[in-house]
Amino acid sequence: MLRNVNTIKGYAIQATDDELGRVREVYFDDEQWGVRYLVVATGPWLMGRSVLISPYAIQGIDEDGERIRVSLTSEQVKNSPDIDTDKPVSRQLESEFSTYYGYDNYWTGPYLWGAGGYPVLPLPESASVPPPDAQQESAARPAGNEEDVHLRSSAAVSGYHIAGTDGDVGHVEDFIFDDEAWVVRYLLVDTRNWWPGGKHVLLSTDWVERVDWTDSRVQTGLTQEQIKNSPEYAGDQAVDRDYEKRLHEHYRRPGYWDV
Template sequence: MKRSLKNMTGYNVEMLDGPSGKAKDFLFDEESWIVRYLEIEYGSFFQGKRILIPNTFLKDPDWNKKQFPVNLSQQDLESCPDLDERTPVSRAYEKSLSEYYGIDDYWPTIYAPPMGITPYFPPRPLRSPSKIVDESDMDTSLRSFKEVKGYHIRATDGKLGHVEDMIVDDADWQVVYLIVDTSNWLPWSKVVILSIDWLDKISYTNQEVTINLKSEHIKHAPEYDPSHPIEMDYEKVLYEYYNDILGEK
């Protein structure tokens, strides 16, 4: 099912042995746009410490109860590797977390291919910006939903709105859509939905997402109503509209 990260932020986190804080943020891998971790706010016991739960342990959220079931115990969280709340998530920390929970790393292992064989690298849904401040120091491809929420949207003819939400498929925690709100930029107020396949690039230094579309295309795009679930009929109309536009380029 496709779910809103914005709506799930603040859900009560339910461990195997009882409630344990609230959903605070979602960290996604910018190379695949898959949510890798749920970050939770655990209360005074973990004051000053970040708690990350790998997506392997996330169960289906309960919309009605606004609960986020997790297949771990509170003791699992209390004994997990320490990460200061002011410290970015490094690849070394992710490695220690994988070892602690006994799960496989999600990033590919670097290896030398046999002679005469060209290594294959899957395509990235977005191009990385040419320069990211302190990127080499961060040593990570993780990005925060709370960070990207609010980024400006830049069309080919100027800015037109901001990122309001992200939609994920909770079967594999793949980010599939960005929700864009144009109300702060244009005389016509509209909320639209964009597939990550239609994005051009994302810049963390400029705090903006670039799309290869004109403002006029967004103005006439099918409107998104967050009070309704995203169903197949709506997605069909959405793809037909954008595929016609992109096919003309």
């Protein structure tokens, strides 16, 4: 199912024994657009500390109750590696986090989630282990190495300008992700700051050529006219396959579901 990131902000995180806190934002990576973590504000029980919850731990999303169930205990989360979510999170810190919870490192395999396309924990006997050289290389990297930082905050990237081949076309307002593969499929773009009386449209992350983190800009190979004439997206509508097909047909691009 496709969901807007903003719709799960504020959702409670329900552990096996207690409520952990509420979703503040998500971290996605700038290489494959995978949603790698929920950033959870824990509130007073953990002295206001923010913690990361991996999709590996997520068991389900309860829309009616605005709650996300996870396969963790409050004690596990309390004793998890202390990661300052207000600073860049390096691969070394991610590796420590993964080791603590027994997760695979998603960047050590060929697929979106390392050895697979979905965040499913492998059976112990089939768990993929990074080659020794890769483990040593990761451990040797300093935590502050800028080249080692690939996570981006949904809150920080909201507002980035969208640049077409012939000029700006709007700004990022939200992110639409697949809650099975946990990957960002689309950017929700508000065109009204470029085009008076404009509309909201979706831009597939497959059509993003690059993200300029210095200038806060997302570059696409589409033209202003193409985006202006694309199917409108109403914020309260579900992104179903019929809409996705119309969107991809408009741009004459193949659907990710056919690849």
